[in-house]
Amino acid sequence: xxxxxxxxxxxxxxxxxxxxxxxxxxxxxxxxxxxxxxxxxxxxxxxxxxxxxxxxxxxxxxxxxxxxxxxxxxxxxxxxxxxxxxxxxxxxxxxxxxxxxxxxxxxxxxxxxxxxxxxxxxxxxxxxxxxxxxxxxxxxxxxxxxxxxxxxxxxxxxxxxxxxxxxxxxxxxxxxxxxxxxxxxxxxxxxxxxxxxxxxxx
Amino acid sequence: xxxxxxxxxxxxxxxxxxxxxxxxxxxxxxxxxxxxxxxxxxxxxxxxxxxxxxxxxxxxxxxxxxxxxxxxxxxxxxxxxxxxxxxxxxxxxxxxxxxxxxxxxxxxxxxxxxxxxxxxxxxxxxxxxxxxxxxxxxxxxxxxxxxxxxxxxxxxxxxxxxxxxxxxxxxxxxxxxxxxxxxxxxxxxxxxxxxxxxxxxxxxxxxxxxxxxxxxxxxxxxxxxxxxxxxxxxxxxxxxxxxxxxxxxxxxxxxxxxxxxxxxxxxxxxxxxxxxxxxxxxxxxxxxxxxxxxxxxxxxxxxxxxxxxxxxxxxxxxxxxxxxxxxxxxxxxxxxxxxxxxxxxxxxxxxxxxxxxxxxxxxxxxxxxxxxxxxxxxxxxxxxxxxxxxxxxxxxxxxxxxxxxxxxxxxxxxxxxxxxxxxxxxxxxxxxxxxxxxxxxxx
Numbered sequence: 268x269x270x271x272x273x274x275x276x277x278x279x280x281x282x283x284x285x286x287x288x289x290x291x292x293x294x295x296x297x298x299x300x301x302x303x304x305x306x307x308x309x310x311x312x313x314x315x316x317x318x319x320x321x322x323x324x325x326x327x328x329x330x331x332x333x334x335x336x337x338x339x340x341x342x343x344x345x346x347x348x349x350x351x352x353x354x355x356x357x358x359x360x361x362x363x364x365x366x367x368x369x370x371x372x373x374x375x376x377x378x379x380x381x382x383x384x385x386x387x388x389x390x391x392x393x394x395x396x397x398x399x400x401x402x403x404x405x406x407x408x409x410x411x412x413x414x415x416x417x418x419x420x421x422x423x424x425x426x427x428x429x430x431x432x433x434x435x436x437x438x439x440x441x442x443x444x445x446x447x448x449x450x451x452x453x454x455x456x457x458x459x460x461x462x463x464x465x466x467x468x469x
Numbered sequence: 470x471x472x473x474x475x476x477x478x479x480x481x482x483x484x485x486x487x488x489x490x491x492x493x494x495x496x497x498x499x500x501x502x503x504x505x506x507x508x509x510x511x512x513x514x515x516x517x518x519x520x521x522x523x524x525x526x527x528x529x530x531x532x533x534x535x536x537x538x539x540x541x542x543x544x545x546x547x548x549x550x551x552x553x554x555x556x557x558x559x560x561x562x563x564x565x566x567x568x569x570x571x572x573x574x575x576x577x578x579x580x581x582x583x584x585x586x587x588x589x590x591x592x593x594x595x596x597x598x599x600x601x602x603x604x605x606x607x608x609x610x611x612x613x614x615x616x617x618x619x620x621x622x623x624x625x626x627x628x629x630x631x632x633x634x635x636x637x638x639x640x641x642x643x644x645x646x647x648x649x650x651x652x653x654x655x656x657x658x659x660x661x662x663x664x665x666x667x668x669x670x671x672x673x674x675x676x677x678x679x680x681x682x683x684x685x686x687x688x689x690x691x692x693x694x695x696x697x698x699x700x701x702x703x704x705x706x707x708x709x710x711x712x713x714x715x716x717x718x719x720x721x722x723x724x725x726x727x728x729x730x731x732x733x734x735x736x737x738x739x740x741x742x743x744x745x746x747x748x749x750x751x752x753x754x755x756x757x758x759x760x761x762x763x764x765x766x767x768x769x770x771x772x773x774x775x776x777x778x779x780x781x782x783x784x785x786x787x788x789x790x791x792x793x794x795x796x797x798x799x800x801x802x803x804x805x806x807x808x809x810x811x812x813x814x815x816x817x818x819x820x821x822x823x824x825x826x827x828x829x830x831x832x833x834x835x836x837x838x839x840x841x842x843x844x845x846x847x848x849x850x851x852x853x854x855x856x857x858x859x860x861x862x863x864x865x866x867x868x869x870x871x872x873x874x875x876x877x878x879x880x881x882x883x884x885x886x887x888x889x890x891x892x893x894x895x896x897x898x899x900x901x902x903x904x905x906x907x908x909x910x911x912x
Contacts, residue, residue: 295632295641306696307878314874315651321868322658329666330910337671344510344795349674350666392903415674417795428665428903429912 334412339382342415342423352412353386353425355379357435361402363393370397377409377425386411388427395430403435410434471521476807477814479522483529484815488822491534492830494541494694494846495687498534498770499788500853502527503676506792507857520797521807528774528808529815531789532583535770536819539575539763540830544568544704545694545839558755559762568704569827574756576823577712578763581721582728583816585764586772589729590779591809598782601733609734610898616737616745617891620884623748624649627880648879655872656685656885657892659865664893665906669865673858675795678890680854680862684869685886687850689877692870694843701839704831712756720757723750724764731765732773732786736894739769740884771812778808 281288283299292308293300334352342351361375373396374387386409388396396402403409411433413425427433490501509523543559562571605612626642659681662668667677727746731737743765752758773786778799785791799805833842854862869889876883896902906912 295637307693310696310874311878314871314878317871318651318655318868318875321871322655322662325659325662325668325865325868326909328668329662332666332668335671343672345507345673345675346671347675347795348677349671351671390900415671429907432912 339377339379339384339423342382342384342417344417346415347417349415350412351415351425352410353377353379353384354408354410357403357405357407357409358383360405363397363402365397370394373397373402375402377411385422385424386413386427387424388430392427392430396427396433399430399433401430401433401435403433404437407435407437409436471519471803471807475519475522476525476810479525480529480811480814481818483526483811484533484818485529485822486526487530487533487815488537488819488826490530491537492540492826493849494545494843495683495691495850496846496853497682497687498530498538499792500679500683500850500857501530502789502792503679503857504853506675506795509796521804524793524797524799524804525807525811527789527793528771528811531770531774532767532812532815533819533822535582535767536576536579536763536816537823537826539579539766540572540827543571543575544827544830544834545842546690558758561755562759563701563704566702566704567707568701569706569831570710571759572823572827573707573710574712574759575763575766576820577717578720578724578760578765579767580763580816580820581717581760582724582764582767583771583812585721585725585729586768586775587809587813590772590775590812594776594779595781595805598776598779598784602782602784605733610895610900612734613736613891613895613898616741617888617895619745619748620741620882620887620891621650621653624882624885645880648875649881649885652872652875652881652885653888653892655875656869656888659869659872660889660891660893661906661909661911663865663889664897665902665909665911669858669861673862675792676857676862680858680866681869681889683850683854684866684871685873685889686883688847688866688870689873691843691847691850692874693877695840695847697840701834703835706828706831712760716754716757717760719750719752719754720760721764723747723752723757724761724766725768726750727761728765728768728772731769732776733784735786735898736890738887739766741887742769744884771816775808775812778805780805 280286281294281297281299284294284297286294286296288294288296334350336354337346337349337351339353339355355377356379357375358378359376361373363370364372370393372387372389373393374385376383377386388402411425411427413427413432415423415425417423487498487501490496490498505523505527509518539559543563546560546563559568559571559575562568624646627645632638632641660678663677663681667674669677669680723746724743726749727742727744728739729742730745731739731742743762746752746765747758747761752761770787770789774789774793776782776784776786777790777794780799780802783799785794799808851863851866854866858865873883873886875881876885893902896905903912
């Protein structure tokens with residue numbers, strides 16, 4: 268016999284009908300409440316209730332909470348994988364990879380005055396963004412949210428999760444374009460009247 | 470350029486610190502590494518301390534944790550009456566006064582894991598891993614779905630065998646099954662929230678899942694220990710433990726298979742790997758089971774971390790690799806050999822510490838009692854969660870703790886709590902994670 272066996276056997280019997288009920292809290296024969304430790308029984312019910320309510324509360328908080336706007340200079344390695352919101356201006360020509368005419372990947376660089384980061388969309392998100400007229404052109408004012416990834420070299424990038432998470436306003440005053448794009452165009456959510464971004468077919 | 474002295478000193482320091490910290494119940498090595506990363510970034514110590522030294526220290530920490538965290542998990546995991554019929558072999562040994570022998574068996578398993586990891590890492594990983602990963606990469610999503618299906622379908626009813634037939638018996642049978650499914654679904658929902666729209670501050674993002682893991686796995690264990698009325702019998706320190714060769718080989722093989730599977734495939738943890746390997750090799754022997762647990766943990770933790778150093782592959786597996794990568798990037802074969810050396814130095818030193826630390830914990834249990842140690846550990850864990858993730862992290866940990874208590878109190882598998890990462894990641898790897906998040910309004 269192992270230590271504890273005798274105590275366990277007594278505990279395994281219903282205190283009312285004296286039949287073997289194992290670890291059950293309620294006797295399956297007579298229905299007697301035979302919980303050995305009532306605190307655990309209360310804890311079991313509380314765990315289910317708090318689990319359901321807690322997940323519900325976190326869900327509501329997550330849905331209702333606005334994603335805070337983050338300055339690019341404030342990004343640190345600890346923020347890797349964070350969902351962030353960034354607002355800035357597109358600098359440099361956006362890059363689009365469209366092998367066979369099908370957009371697979373696009374990226375552009377965003378500058379908010381404090382620093383720069385690359386914004387990347389791939390797969391369906393890239394196609395959706397292209398259908399919306401993206402990517403934004405040079406000089407466009409962009410507000411977007413996405414997942415922050417910090418590469419091993421410390422350079423941050425934001426991966427878009429949805430094309431709807433990007434809002435932009437194309438503004439290209441003559442001074443900003445340096446004279447190369449003389450036409451001043453201002454569109455919102457569309458780039459149809461702008462020069463197309465750099466394309467590459469892989 | 471890193472020197473041999475740096476590698477040896479950093480590995481030994483990591484191993485020593487890891488060995489001591491591994492004896493604190495509920496304290497996970499990833500929490501310690503998170504604190505190291507936080508302080509390294511805040512204080513800029515990465516510029517002062519060579520990052521190679523930091524990498525060696527982290528390897529030492531992980532190896533020590535993989536080998537010695539079984540000390541508190543066996544000696545301080547007293548099963549309550551309600552769980553007595555579903556206890557693990559280590560807990561049965563503890564109830565027999567043989568906790569020391571149980572720890573010794575898992576340490577032997579860990580040593581087998583170190584040997585297997587070193588052999589696989591040095592001999593096979595550089596030439597095979599890049600190709601193997603290239604072949605398996607497109608298949609990870611369905612492998613993950615199979616693991617989830619097996620995990621849920623292999624849960625068996627713990628009640629319903631007694632009493633009158635009919636609805637009551639059916640309901641009793643479904644209590645534990647339903648609790649398991651509820652745990653899995655609630656954990657998965659928590660995972661979707663944390664991975665897609667975490668309510669925590671962006672500064673805590675790299676430790677996004679830490680409060681959830683602590684809440685799901687650590688807090689319920691410590692809480693129930695504190696509330697438990699079970700008395701742990703006096704433990705005896707056996708001078709000679711006989712281990713049959715067949716038992717050792719069977720346990721080691723199952724552990725290495727399970728740990729290797731978990732280390733290689735993303736998201737799958739050491740526990741899941743050992744569970745699958747145990748089924749695959751029909752492991753029934755208690756001693757072989759404990760050896761397999763030790764081997765699986767070592768291969769999963771140390772092997773997973775070392776995959777980061779494999780030239781041409783550099784796979785990020787496990788929290789330690791993900792966090793270390795924020796401070797250090799392996800470049801060449803020097804780093805590859807440095808990691809192998811650090812693991813072996815750490816493993817050798819930790820082996821020497823296993824006996825005195827086990828005896829020390831047994832003595833502490835006799836003096837303070839395991840309930841007091843559990844409450845103190847609970848306080849320490851809460852403090853760490855608050856320090857790294859703030860008040861919101863504590864709230865997430867509390868919600869997760871409520872979910873983690875369900876399987877413990879209802880007789881279901883604790884493994885169901887892994888839904889927190891398995892389901893969201895399976896959806897992401899299958900390519901429809903963002904759509905599911907959008908349906909849930911978390912996009």
